[in-house]
Amino acid sequence: MEPIILASGSPRRKQLLEWAEVDFEIRVKDTPENWPAGMAVIDVPVHIARNKALAVKAGAEPGRVVVAADTIVVLGNEIIGKPRDRADAIHILSRLAGQRHEVITGVVLLKDGEECAFADITAVWFHPLTTAELEAYVDKYKPYDKAGAYAIQEWIGVVGIKGIEGDFYNVMGLPVSRVVQALRRWS
Template identity: 45%
Template sequence: MNNVPKIILASKSPRRQDLLRLMDMEFEVMLKDVDESYPDGLTPQEVAVYIARKKAEAFDGTLNGEVVLTADTIVCVDGLILGKPETPDHAVEMLQTLSGKVHQVITGVCLLYKGRYNNFFDVSEVFFRKLSDQEIKSYVAEYEPLDKAGSYGIQERIGLIGIERINGSYTNVVGLPTEKLYAQLINLNK
């Protein structure tokens, strides 16, 4: 895309990489280990942005004109923040918690460019139908939910059969609010 500097995507998420490719963005994946803990008392939106910014800070002072793109996606249901599950059993528990409920998917994004941090977030509401234990256990056994906030991918079977509707951005639920990202990227030099 013209007028946008090369992007350093600080994420191993294949879904985020796919979204950037679909946007015709030139990018390179570069990873740094970052502690994803956060202080108590933050709202879910603040948590997502806090972690995204923390990821970007690991790159401060190491760039040559590129823009660093970091993101963190969390799922929130009934005031409880669900990150990535630690085990398959934990994934089953998370999906049982989401089953039959409305939850929020929040993605915090940070763009680091020329020493400036641009933080933003997006929130989508996801309506899950009641899932059977068999549907949940089968999904966890056949897919790889351990790298996904809330233990599911919207583009995978559980998302395709379980989600009744979404209020908000589909790509945000995938892991990157492309609509907001595009608007921020084209205004980087303004």
Template identity: 45%
Template sequence: MSVVTKLVLASNSPRRRQLLTDLGLKYEIRLREVEETYPAHLRRAEVAEYLAAHKAAAYAPDLAPHEVVLTADTIVCLEDDVLNKPADAAEATRMLTRLQGRAHDVFTGVCLLRGDGHRTVFSDQTRVHFRALSPAEIEFYVRNFSPLDKAGAYGAQDWVGMVGVTRLEGSYFNVMGLPVHRVWEELAKLRLVAV
């Protein structure tokens, strides 16, 4: 087994970057356009894991043997409906209107792909409870914040998360876009982290 010495983060998400930085990890960022489509028969966690692995595959040809690329994809599921990033403000408003006053699940799929081809894929789930939001609160959030780059049209760390999320069952960081406790465990197996 080759020893991994370099972590590559394949994500444009400022939240994922911050979480890895807060863990004290050194990493390089590489970005590439990858279409985020998935087979229609996949459900819930399967979608997040498929998308993370699909993204990683795009980086495989360029990985050196001592590198590992980390890719992730976060989805919001209301029952079996997958709510990805909204296309526009109107879709963001519709998504938040559906989520308010209900509980939903957030899944983040993660893929760690080593330069030698070894691949680890996993996901984490968090149940999120939202209080009822007024149309004015939803409109305020959509107009003044950035819901278009977030699955389900919201960030738990944003204004709507602060005023709307009443309870979480699972990892808060998973809702932000990266289940850091699981990532740490898997990176430790690759000897990329230690204390």
């Protein structure tokens, strides 16, 4: 199988595919990360991932598989995006502290006229965390490019997460085992 095209500049997705020993190259096109009003929360990351995949697929060679993903954090029924700045990151984390939330990653694989699309959901429970702990985390790790203002593989995940139900790697940004299974069906 030719190397897949990863339509993402995420260092975490790159790392996960490397760990899975998937041969890939990265191609990224700027794509708006918005969605139609009234769209069901579960459909939002798949919609955004599809737009990313289609943007890259337009310039891809025939027969090449394009993989795109988008990850959102959901508290209640509210999508929590990436923080705007330090204060917003601390505010987001203070809302998540002591609570259960979901991390949903939408994945779209395209190959010629075929599409495989799915969403993977992982429930995450945070311990209560102090404002000082949240400020120290944000100041050290600067999680401004991360949905929900945190990365599970950093300090806050090691110390602050009480438990998860679902795929750990989904919280990092890619349910890589499901992606590999989908790729196997096309090889």
